[in-house]
Amino acid sequence: MTPTLSLRTRIGAVALAAAVLAALAVVYTVRATDRAQPGAAASGVTLANTPGLYARTAEGTVAAVHGDRRKDTGLTCRRFYAAGTSAVCLTTRPGIPPRSEAIVLDRDLRPRRTVTFGGTPNRARVSPSGRMVSWTVFVSGDSYAGNAFSTRSGILDTKTGYLIKNVETLQLTLGGRRYSASDVNYWGITFARDDNRFYATVSTRGKTYLVEGDLNAWTARTLRENVECPSLSPDGTRLAYKKRVRQGSSDPWRLHVLDLKTMQDTPLAETRSVDDQAAWLDGATLAYALPGRGRGTSDIWSVPADGTGTPVRVARDASSPSINAS
Amino acid sequence: MYLAAGRGGPAPAPAPSAPARQARTRVGSTVVALGAVSLVTDISSEMVTAVLPLYLVLGLGLNPLQFGFLDGLYNGVTAFVRLAGGHLADRRGRHKLVAGCGYALSAVCKLGLLAAGGSTAALTAALAADRIGKGVRTAPRDALITLSCAERDLGRAFGVHRAMDTTGALLGPLAAFALLWLTADAYDAVFVVSFCLALFAVLLLYAFVPGRTPGAPSNSRAPKLRSVFRLPADRAFRRILVTATLLGLVSVGDGFLYLVLQQRLDLDTAYFPLLPLGSAAVYLLLAVPVGRIADRTGRRVPYLLGHAALLGAYLALCSPATGWPLTIGVLLLLGAFYAATDGVLMALGGPVVPADRRAAGLALLQSGQAVGRLLASVLFGAAWTLWSMHTALALAAAALTLALLTACRLLPARPTEPR
Numbered sequence: 001m002t003p004t005l006s007l008r009t010r011i012g013a014v015a016l017a018a019a020v021l022a023a024l025a026v027v028y029t030v031r032a033t034d035r036a037q038p039g040a041a042a043s044g045v046t047l048a049n050t051p052g053l054y055a056r057t058a059e060g061t062v063a064a065v066h067g068d069r070r071k072d073t074g075l076t077c078r079r080f081y082a083a084g085t086s087a088v089c090l091t092t093r094p095g096i097p098p099r100s101e102a103i104v105l106d107r108d109l110r111p112r113r114t115v116t117f118g119g120t121p122n123r124a125r126v127s128p129s130g131r132m133v134s135w136t137v138f139v140s141g142d143s144y145a146g147n148a149f150s151t152r153s154g155i156l157d158t159k160t161g162y163l164i165k166n167v168e169t170l171q172l173t174l175g176g177r178r179y180s181a182s183d184v185n186y187w188g189i190t191f192a193r194d195d196n197r198f199y200a201t202v203s204t205r206g207k208t209y210l211v212e213g214d215l216n217a218w219t220a221r222t223l224r225e226n227v228e229c230p231s232l233s234p235d236g237t238r239l240a241y242k243k244r245v246r247q248g249s250s251d252p253w254r255l256h257v258l259d260l261k262t263m264q265d266t267p268l269a270e271t272r273s274v275d276d277q278a279a280w281l282d283g284a285t286l287a288y289a290l291p292g293r294g295r296g297t298s299d300i301w302s303v304p305a306d307g308t309g310t311p312v313r314v315a316r317d318a319s320s321p322s323i324n325a326s
Numbered sequence: 327m328y329l330a331a332g333r334g335g336p337a338p339a340p341a342p343s344a345p346a347r348q349a350r351t352r353v354g355s356t357v358v359a360l361g362a363v364s365l366v367t368d369i370s371s372e373m374v375t376a377v378l379p380l381y382l383v384l385g386l387g388l389n390p391l392q393f394g395f396l397d398g399l400y401n402g403v404t405a406f407v408r409l410a411g412g413h414l415a416d417r418r419g420r421h422k423l424v425a426g427c428g429y430a431l432s433a434v435c436k437l438g439l440l441a442a443g444g445s446t447a448a449l450t451a452a453l454a455a456d457r458i459g460k461g462v463r464t465a466p467r468d469a470l471i472t473l474s475c476a477e478r479d480l481g482r483a484f485g486v487h488r489a490m491d492t493t494g495a496l497l498g499p500l501a502a503f504a505l506l507w508l509t510a511d512a513y514d515a516v517f518v519v520s521f522c523l524a525l526f527a528v529l530l531l532y533a534f535v536p537g538r539t540p541g542a543p544s545n546s547r548a549p550k551l552r553s554v555f556r557l558p559a560d561r562a563f564r565r566i567l568v569t570a571t572l573l574g575l576v577s578v579g580d581g582f583l584y585l586v587l588q589q590r591l592d593l594d595t596a597y598f599p600l601l602p603l604g605s606a607a608v609y610l611l612l613a614v615p616v617g618r619i620a621d622r623t624g625r626r627v628p629y630l631l632g633h634a635a636l637l638g639a640y641l642a643l644c645s646p647a648t649g650w651p652l653t654i655g656v657l658l659l660l661g662a663f664y665a666a667t668d669g670v671l672m673a674l675g676g677p678v679v680p681a682d683r684r685a686a687g688l689a690l691l692q693s694g695q696a697v698g699r700l701l702a703s704v705l706f707g708a709a710w711t712l713w714s715m716h717t718a719l720a721l722a723a724a725a726l727t728l729a730l731l732t733a734c735r736l737l738p739a740r741p742t743e744p745r
Binding site: 010011013014017018021024025028029032033078095097098099116117118120121122137138152165180181182183204205250275289291295296298319 | 376379380383384385386387388389443444446447499500503504505506507508509510511512514515518519522523525526529530533534585592594595596597598599600707710711714715
């Protein structure tokens with residue numbers, strides 16, 4: 001034990017160790033800094049001139065994707081979605097603490113409005129017309145349980161400029177009864193064609209529910225249990241969503257499609273656990289991200305929306321798919 | 327949640343010397359060394375805590391909601407591990423060794439998190455092991471503090487330690503965010519730097535904390551586990567244990583209070599991480615002065631007044647006050663609450679536990695308080711869900727008032743003063 005060494009020796013030894021550890025920390029940090037890649041150069045690709053699939057690439061930029069060919073937009077986003085006349089790009093900005101931004105873009109991908117908030121970007125959606133924009137972020141430090149996480153979802157009406165930073169003030173009806181609780185969390189908003197009706201997931205007391213919301217009335221009611229990250233089909237009749245099929249944290253979800261008229265549920269041919277808000281490529285096909293080969297990477301896959309067929313890989317090293325129809 | 331997060335963690339060096347110099351007697355070098363260890367360790371662990379959500383979501387593409395359910399479990403495990411760590415340290419008279427193992431385990435976990443990659447099972451294991459490390463080291467470390475200084479200086483000693491500890495907690499998130507900024511989101515760099523700091527803290531402990539404390543009887547007859555559970559048979563200890571648990575049971579976690587604050591003020595999510603830093607800063611500033619007052623007036627006074635500050639925070643949140651005055655008021659009161667209760671409880675309870683069972687006795691106190699607070703948060707959440715935020719707050723305030731009145735009677739005046 002230490003008493004055999006003089007104080008001086010101990011100080012010397014600790015100082016030496018400190019120097020070695022500091023050197024290790026500095027060298028590692030500097031090398032990590034060098035690793036950061038510069039963003040891709042803009043190629044002039046915009047929603048206005050390039051239809052088709054858009055996705056986030058491994059470099060963190062958004063590109064128009066055709067198989068293995070990518071045309072970079074020069075935008076750096078954590079999550080991207082385009083529909084109708086708008087697109088939304090969720091980014092993080094470094095700082096103390098770091099912040100997130102939702103940048104609303106027009107069809108030329110020029111920023112029209114930027115909303116800043118805390119949290120970590122998770123989901124982004126634009127209504128079919130392009131008028132309503134929504135996002136979900138993860139927030140920590142927002143829960144009584146210490147390190148537990150919660151979600152925050154916001155909605156921006158790009159026509160009126162009206163911004164709802166946190167949709168938790170919605171008048172919620174759960175199982176037919178008015179419900180309010182401190183642990184209510186919303187995520188994964190998806191809009192209908194009328195720019196008023198929307199669907200989302202609400203969670204409370206450890207359960208998740210599908211809610212149908214009315215923006216003007218500012219109400220929401222639960223339709224069904226165990227529905228996360230809904231995504232409304234282009235014709236507005238079906239919802240693709242992830243359903244929890246296993247408890248615990250390994251492979252918990254499976255993609256399903258819910259027929260809103262019959263409330264019939266169809267599991268899709270994708271049997272792997274999908275943690276994404278799926279995007280409709282057309283009226284019959286869904287796209288979503290799954291973990292790729294490397295750590296933190298993901299590939300985009302597609303699968304028929306009626307439970308038939310098999311999953312097909314659409315793009316490697318890409319995530320956050322959305323389709324620019326026209 | 328200071329306690330749930332194992333606020334017991336260690337902190338670093340420079341702050342304590344100033345108050346020590348003015349004092350009649352100097353704060354022992356062991357206390358300063360342990361403070362330094364806590365400071366460095368807290369920088370390390372708070373760095374990881376601060377970036378973990380970003381790392382899970384953006385670095386690994388995982389869903390952090392998958393990890394949320396673990397917190398309750400951890401708290402239970404931590405209470406058990408704390409007792410085990412305390413008992414083990416007492417049995418062998420090896421407080422330093424057991425505490426060191428706890429620190430070392432947490433240090434290794436920083437690399438474990440990195441090595442776990444995207445595997446949720448491995449990440450969960452690394453996070454759990456980190457908590458276990460925290461649980462193991464807390465009681466032996468606090469026992470070392472009580473054994474290394476005179477009983478009449480205990481309040482100040484804990485004040486110095488907790489001030490250093492909190493300094494680390496304050497610096498950790500700032501360091502982590504700065505590092506992310508610098509490296510353009512290289513999360514692995516944060517983990518590596520955190521590991522280097524944690525390892526450095528272990529070395530500090532090894533080099534500057536004496537292995538066998540003079541006060542610790544290196545007893546030939548190791549205390550049996552049974553004798554630990556007989557500790558509450560002692561009247562003075564029982565009263566403190568019951569008081570700590572009772573007050574814990576009505577102390578809604580600060581996380582919940584921040585949530586109330588956010589709802590009352592419709593606060594921007596970007597400011598959430600700054601709220602705990604605000605109360606930590608107050609805690610840091612008040613820890614030493616409150617500790618000194620505790621030594622002079624008896625520890626019961628600040629301990630009870632601290633809970634009165636918490637009551638003040640409840641009432642402020644119920645009041646019509648808004649905006650910055652409310653935020654600042656609540657953060658001040660919360661900081662004062664922690665400064666007057668966290669280390670002070672150890673200084674209050676330490677002297678009534680026989681030296682050969684000191685760590686286990688302190689672990690019992692910490693666990694009683696922690697379990698109480700956990701229950702308090704669950705009950706508060708239930709009341710909020712069932713009725714409303716205001717009802718829940720009013721109930722909490724009423725319960726705390728009752729508990730405080732009971733505590734005034736339970737805790738005899740000057741129970742632990744030097745004869």
